[in-house]
Amino acid sequence: MRSDPPTSTLPIFAVSGLTKVYRTGDVEVRALNGVDLALEAGEMAVMLGPSGSGKSTLLNIVGGLDRPTEGSVKFKGMELSGASDRQLTAYRRDHVGFVFQFYNLIPSLTAWENVALITEVAAKPMAPGDALALVGLESRMNHFPAQLSGGEQQRVAIARAIAKRPDVLLCDEPTGALDSATGIIVLEALARVNEETGATTAIITHNAGIRKIAHRVFTFLDGRIASSEINETRVKPSEVTW
Amino acid sequence: MIRLSMLDRKLVRDLARLWAQSLAVALVMACGVMTLILAMGATRALEDTRAAFYDRTRFGDVFATATRAPESLKAEIAAIDGVSAVETRIANPVIIEITGMAEPATGMLISIPDHGEPAVNRLYLRSGRLPEPGRTDEAAIIEAFAEAHGFRPGDSFDVLINGRKRHLSITGITLSPEYVYAIGPGDFVPDQKRFGVIHMHRTVLEGAYDMKGAFNSVSLTLARNADRKDVMARLDTILKPHGGTGAYDRTDHMSDAFLDTELTQLRAMAQVIPPIFLFISAFLVNMILSRLIALEREQIGLLKAVGYSNAAIAWHYSKLTLLISLVGVVIGAIAGTYLGQGMAALYGEFYSFPFLVFSQKPDLYVISMLVTFASALAGAANAITGAVRLPPAVAMRPPAPTGYHSIFSGTSEGFRLPFSQLTIMALRHLVRWPMRTALTTLGTALPVALLITSLFALDSIDHMIDTVWFRADRQDATLTFTAQASEDAIRDVSRLPGVLAAEPFRAEAATLRNGHRSRIVQIVGSDPDTDISRVLDQDFGAIKLPPAGLLLSERLAEHLDLAPGDQVEVELSDGQGRRVPVPLVGLTNSYVGLTANMSREALDRLSGQGVRISGARVIVDESRIGELYDAVKQTPAIASVALQGVSRKRFQEVIEENIGISITIYVSLAVIITFGVIYNSARIQLSERARELASLRVFGFTNAEVSKVLLTELGVMVVLAQPLGWLIGRGFSELVAKGFESDLFRIPLIINPPTYAVSSLVVLGGALVSALIVRRRIDRLDLIRVLKTRD
C-alpha cells in the first residue's frame, strides 16, 4: 500500500488556535484548548486519544455541526467559525460525509433508499447502487436496517456518506459498536473509498491498532493534539489486529 | 414539607416535562366533563322542574277543543274509563291593545272557575291575586307577557273580546303549565311582547261569548294505568257533534312538545358528545403513555431489577394518568358549572317556570370524575400492561429496531413512484402503525364532524326561512275572523288601510281516515291561482291547487299510509258525520305541522254549506302598516292576527343569538380536540424520530426539509380526516335532524358546501397551529447529543 499522502498545494482544512469551552452553570469545560492542524486533500487521518480528550468536539466543529469558542477553521480557504446556520447546513450538504458509531440509518428506508436520500439532494452524486457496491453491499440494497447486521448497517452508512462524493469523510468511532472481524470489513470499506474517491478521511478511534492504516495519526490529550506522526508504512485493514 | 418517594419525584418531574402534552389531553377531557355536566345538569334541571311544576299545577294529559259543547258533557267525559279529572272551559283568541305598541298583540283568553281552583291546569300565582268573583273587568295575565310590558297588578290594558273592546285591570301575574313555552299564532319562537295569556272567570266569558252552559275547550288528567288512545277516541266521539277538532295528548301540546325537543337535544348531547371526548382522550393517554414507557424501558427494567413490584410500577403510571385526568376533571367541572348557569339563565328567558335550578348535585361531579378516570385508565391499560409484562432482563436491553415494509416503492430497479425519500419516510411511518394512524385520523375527523353537526343548523334554518317565509307563506299578516264569513268579507279586508292585496282562505277541522288509521287536522282551502301563500311541492316549487282532491304533507301521508292516487276518507268536524272519499292528488313540503290543502271551491263543495271564508292573508304597504294595526285593533270581526314579517324577524333574531352562542362553544371544542390530537401526535412522532430528524440535519438537510417529513405525515392524516369528517358529520346531522322531527315541525337536512369548507378550515387551522408549535422544536434539535446516544 502507498505510504505517502497524496500531495497537494492547499490543505483541505486549516485549523488554528481552535478552542471550545462548554459552560454548564458554573462549571467550565475546555473541550479543545488551542488546536492547530492541517489536513491535506485525499489523506487518511486517524485520531486517537483517551475519552474526553476532545476528538469528537474537533470533528463536529470541522464538520460544521458546532462552532468554536475561539480560533479559526478554514475549509478550502472558507472560514467556518463565523458561518451562519444556513451556511453550515449547505456546507454539510455539499462537502461533508459523516459516519457515526451508531450508524444513524433511517429505519423506514431500505439500504438503497438511505443512500438515495442523500444523492437526491447532492450536486454530483454517484448512483446509490454504485455507492453500495463500493462497500460490498450490492446484494443487500433492498433490505431495511432492521434486516441488516451491525457491520452491514455501518457499511450502508459509509455508502450514504460517500455517495455524494464529499470532499471530506468524517468518521467518529465507526467501529466502536462492532466486533473486530466486522470492524475490519468496515475499515476496508473506508480505505477503499478513500482510495477510489480521494475524499479526505478522518477516523476517530479508541483502538490504537487502527493507527497503522492511516497516512497520519494525531493523538489527543486534554483538548490538545499531543503528537502527530506520519506512517512510513501503511498496512491494509485486513492486516490490523485488535 | 412532604417527603415524596423517589418514584413520586419521578412522577412530578415527568409531569413537569410533559406538561404541554398533558395539558392538551386534560383539556380534551375537560371538554368531555364540561359537556357531560352541562347536558346532564340541564336535562335534570329541566326534567325535574317540569315534573314538579306539572305535578303541582295538575297539567292535563289530554286536550281537545270544540265549537260549542254543552256543559252536561262534562259528566260524560269524566265517566270515560281512565279519566281522573276534567276541566271544561272557554278559550278564545283575542287581540290585545297596548298603549305605546303599534302592532297588535294577540292572546288566548281562558276561563277559570268562578270559585276554587281548576281541577286541571292550575295557575301558579306569582304576584297579586286571581280575579274576584263577580268582577267583569278583572284578569290575571302570564308572567312573560307582563314582564315584557312592565305590567304589575293594578295596571290595565284593552282587549277586543268578541268584537267588543274591554278595559281589563290586572289583578295577578301567573304561570301556566300550558304556556311554559308560550308561542303565538304564526310564530316559531316566543315573542313575549306580542303574545299574552289572560285568565278570567268563567261566568264573565260565558257572558262575553254567549256561551252560557257551554264550553269549547277541555283538558283532562288520566289515571295511572289509563288507556290513553282509548280515552282520546271516546273523547272524540263525545265532542264530534259539537265541532270537536280531535283530542291530542302532551306530545302534541305545543308548549310541552318544545320542552321535549329541548330535552331530546340535551340528552343527545349528553350521550354523543362526552363519549367523543372521552374516547379521544383515552386514545391520547394511550399514545403518550406508550411513548413514555418506551422511553423509560430501561428505567423500568432497572426498577424491577432492584426489587420494585409490578404493582408498584403499574400504580406509578396509573397515578400519572389519574393526575392528568384530575386536571381535566377540575377544569371541566369549573367550565361546566359556569356554562350551566349561563344555560339556566338562557332557559329562564324562554321557559316560564316558577323556578329553574341548574342541578349541581355532587353525584354529577362524581359521575363525571369516575367516567373520566375510567376512560383514561382504559386508554392507559394497554401501555401499562406492557410495562408490567416486560421482564427486567429484556427491559434493560434496547428494543429491537423497528421493521418496515417496502411499500411506496423506492427500489433501485423497475417502477418507481415519484416520491422523494423524505416523503417515503413519512408515508412508511404512517403505515407502520396503522392503528395509530387510523385513530389519529379519526380523532381529527371528529372535530370536523362536530362542527358540521353544529353548523348545519344554520343552513337548515336559512333554508327553512327561505321556504316558509319567502316561498310558501309570503303574506305580511294573516287575519282570522271571529266566525266564518261570506266571500264579501274579503272586500272589507281589501279596504283596510295599507292592504295592497288580500287572499281569502277557509280552514276546516276534519278527520282523515285510511282504514284503521286516522288523524284530525285542519284542511286549508285557498284559491287555485293563489300567489301570496303558496303550497309547495317536494322540490319547493309552487303547486297550482287542483280543482278537486286533497294535498297532504309528506309526514301526514306517511302517518295515514297514503300515496298519491289513493282515496282519503274525509269527515269534517261540523257535526254532520258525513264521510266523503276524496282522492289524494299530491304530496307537499311542509316544515311546520301536519298540513292538508285543497282548493277553496273543492272545500266549499265538500262542506255543502256554500262559500264561507275563515280569514285572509294580506300584503301590506310597509309605510302604512301602523294604520292597519290600528284598524285591526278596532275591527270586531277579526279574532286574531299573525304577523309573518314580525315573526320572521323575531325568529332570525333568536336563532342568531342562540346559534351564535352554540357555534362559539362548538368551535372552541373542535379546536381543543384538534389541538389535543395533532399536538400530541406531532410531539410523539418528534420524540420517536428525533434521532432520525437530527441525522437528516447533520447530513445537510435544512430545517424546512426536515420539518417536511413530520408535517407530511401529519398532513396526510389531517387531509384524510376531512372527507371522513364530512361523512361522519353528515351522519350525525342526519341523526340530529331525525331526532328533532315531530308532528309540530321538522328540520330539513341541508348542508351547504361552505359548511363543509368552514368546518375543515377551522380544523386545518387548528392543526396548522399545533404543527407549527412542534416545528419550532425541530429547529431546536440538539444535533450532537442525538448522535452520541443509541436508539
Ligand SMILES: Nc1ncnc2c1ncn2[C@@H]1O[C@H](COP(=O)(O)OP(=O)(O)O)[C@@H](O)[C@H]1O
Ligand atoms: N455539550 C457538552 N456540554 C458540556 N461538556 C461537553 C459537551 N460535549 C462535550 N463536552 C465535554 O468536552 C470534553 C470533550 O468531549 P469529546 O470531544 O466528546 O471527547 P472525546 O470524543 O475525545 O471522547 C469532555 O470533557 C466532555 O465532557
Ligand SMILES: [Mg+2]
Ligand atoms: Mg467522542
